[in-house]
Amino acid sequence: MSDRKIRVVVAKPGLDGHDRGAKVIARALRDAGMEVIYTGLRQTVDQIVDTAIQEDVDAIGISILSGAHHHYFKAIIEGLAARDASDVIVFGGGVIPESEIPDLVKMGAGAIFGPGTPTSTCVKWLEGAVAEKRKAE
Amino acid sequence: MIDKALSGDVRAIARLISEVESETPRSEEIMRAMYPHTGRAHIIGVTGSPGSGKSSLVSKMIGTLRRQGKTVGVIAVDPSSPFSGGAILADRIRMQEHSGDPGVYIRSMGSRGSLGGLSKTTYEGALILDACGKDVVIIETVGVGQSEIDIVRIADTVCLVLVPGMGDDMQIMKAGIMEIADLFVINKADREGADKVAAEVRLMIKMFHTGDGWIQPVKMTSAATGAGLDELHDTIEGHLKHVRSSEEGAERLKKRLQWEVEEIVRRRIAKITESAWRERREERVIEKLLNKETDPYRVAQEVLDSAMGDFRSGQLL
Numbered sequence: 001m002s003d004r005k006i007r008v009v010v011a012k013p014g015l016d017g018h019d020r021g022a023k024v025i026a027r028a029l030r031d032a033g034m035e036v037i038y039t040g041l042r043q044t045v046d047q048i049v050d051t052a053i054q055e056d057v058d059a060i061g062i063s064i065l066s067g068a069h070h071h072y073f074k075a076i077i078e079g080l081a082a083r084d085a086s087d088v089i090v091f092g093g094g095v096i097p098e099s100e101i102p103d104l105v106k107m108g109a110g111a112i113f114g115p116g117t118p119t120s121t122c123v124k125w126l127e128g129a130v131a132e133k134r135k136a137e
Numbered sequence: 138m139i140d141k142a143l144s145g146d147v148r149a150i151a152r153l154i155s156e157v158e159s160e161t162p163r164s165e166e167i168m169r170a171m172y173p174h175t176g177r178a179h180i181i182g183v184t185g186s187p188g189s190g191k192s193s194l195v196s197k198m199i200g201t202l203r204r205q206g207k208t209v210g211v212i213a214v215d216p217s218s219p220f221s222g223g224a225i226l227a228d229r230i231r232m233q234e235h236s237g238d239p240g241v242y243i244r245s246m247g248s249r250g251s252l253g254g255l256s257k258t259t260y261e262g263a264l265i266l267d268a269c270g271k272d273v274v275i276i277e278t279v280g281v282g283q284s285e286i287d288i289v290r291i292a293d294t295v296c297l298v299l300v301p302g303m304g305d306d307m308q309i310m311k312a313g314i315m316e317i318a319d320l321f322v323i324n325k326a327d328r329e330g331a332d333k334v335a336a337e338v339r340l341m342i343k344m345f346h347t348g349d350g351w352i353q354p355v356k357m358t359s360a361a362t363g364a365g366l367d368e369l370h371d372t373i374e375g376h377l378k379h380v381r382s383s384e385e386g387a388e389r390l391k392k393r394l395q396w397e398v399e400e401i402v403r404r405r406i407a408k409i410t411e412s413a414w415r416e417r418r419e420e421r422v423i424e425k426l427l428n429k430e431t432d433p434y435r436v437a438q439e440v441l442d443s444a445m446g447d448f449r450s451g452q453l454l
């Protein structure tokens with residue numbers, strides 16, 4: 001009987017120092033039984049991708065409140081593709097204008113959750129997305 | 138996947154560890170394939186109370202080893218929540234300077250209900266890293282209290298990290314924490330009081346050392362400034378030489394192999410009996426217990442009887 005836990009990296013790319021949201025989400029995912037690799041502030045794209053691969057995670061959750069979401073989502077999604085790891089789910093949240101979400105989704109982001117989203121919504125979405133991904137394996 | 142991992146492919150190694158960690162049906166096959174390639178790496182355990190600087194020290198140790206051209210694998214264990222089974226694994230934060238170095242592989246694990254300071258499959262993870270070519274494998278345990286001593290079974294060299302201001306020395310002496318150390322590291326030596334801790338520990342070693350054999354060295358370090366790290370490295374190397382050449386070391390290896398077999402037997406028994414119990418439970422046995430139509434001892438025997446067939450066939454799931 002195997003017990004395959006959901007593993008997630010929660011990352012804060014770049015110089016953005018707002019880490020409350022990331023911590024709240026990390027805690028909520030843990031409380032839902034997931035293993036969260038929390039890498040702290042000021043991560044580079046390469047560090048985030050490296051961590052995801054070494055830790056064999058199902059997903060990377062990115063928290064961005066600095067306005068640089070477009071750049072970082074793109075770079076991380078491309079970074080994963082370059083390492084043959086596009087099966088890793090990329091999702092996230094923070095201060096991201098509603099109008100820019102479709103763009104990020106087109107790029108390959110699974111879902112984006114803005115300020116005020118109940119954490120249970122994020123957790124449910126991720127559980128569903130991981131189940132879907134594992135079915136495809 | 139196994140061949141790819143043995144040739145050093147990071148993704149494949151990461152996948153194998155996940156399979157073994159999740160105890161999938163393939164995990165025994167994986168470990169048997171690893172086995173012939175194991176035994177080369179130096180397995181170093183780093184243990185000590187929460188916040189004593191284990192992760193920071195490990196990061197500095199990686200730096201020293203890399204300068205000598207050695208490849209390094211790390212398994213860092215943090216506690217899982219007993220309520221949800223989830224975990225926040227944060228040891229890696231302190232080791233991020235090595236990100237991007239292909240000679241370094243770092244893996245975080247949740248303790249997943251184990252109480253000995255490691256998870257059930259930490260040892261397997263270390264063996265995989267050994268088999269896949271890492272020269273040194275460092276295991277960071279959960280911040281220990283007084284009984285988390287599993288590391289002593291699986292590491293060649295156990296470093297126990299102490300810091301100034303930890304409270305009185307009786308705390309160190311209680312239980313078996315002192316005994317598991319092959320060497321003591323007094324970290325945060327940049328802070329007041331480190332000398333005093335070192336002196337106390339040295340005295341204790343002198344008083345309690347019996348006979349000949351390895352005398353636990355005491356090293357002062359600062360993971361913040363890097364002071365003492367070279368000396369620590371030499372001491373750890375010295376201990377490895379001792380382990381590989383002494384009667385004591387040979388004894389330790391034999392004990393480890395013995396424990397390994399016992400552990401596999403225990404796990405198989407647990408798996409088979411748990412599934413037999415699950416099946417039994419569905420037959421309203423709890424209700425019968427409630428109504429005193431049977432008793433727990435009888436139910437237990439029935440569970441074992443029904444598991445017997447599975448034991449013989451070597452059935453694993």
Ligand code: B12
Binds near residue numbers: 017065
């Ligand atoms: C608190 C705060 C600070 C604190 C941060 C403390 C800390 N350690 O986090 C301090 C005072 C330090 C600060 C500083 C600054 N701040 Co400020 N700050 C805020 C504020 C008021 C609240 C942020 C917060 O903590 N919210 C609570 C958390 C729980 O919510 P959250 O992060 O949004 O997370 C939720 C969702 O977004 C989502 N989520 C978030 N991350 C993730 C990740 C995943 C994986 C998922 C699934 C979901 C998810 O789920 C969470 C729960 O619902 C916001 C305004 C606002 N209302 O958002 C401004 C705000 C973010 N700050 C802003 C600015 C400009 C700054 C400064 C540059 C100000 C300055 N000129 O100095 C500095 C920069 C600091 C730095 N180094 O980055 C701007 C950013 C503008 C932009 N994006 O273009 C904002 C939007 C204010 C504004 N309206 O101008 N700030």
Ligand SMILES: Nc1nc2c(ncn2[C@@H]2O[C@H](COP(=O)(O)OP(=O)(O)OP(=O)(O)O)[C@@H](O)[C@H]2O)c(=O)[nH]1
Binds near residue numbers: 188193327362
């Ligand atoms: N002054 C000083 N601080 C240190 C030293 N080593 C570590 N620290 C600090 O001590 C804190 C804990 O360090 P970690 O390396 O995370 O400790 P740890 O033992 O791995 O902690 P857990 O894994 O949570 O048990 C951090 O704030 C470090 O910066 C040191 O030598 N000197």
Ligand SMILES: [Mg+2]
Binds near residue numbers: 191192193227228
């Ligand atoms: Mg640590």
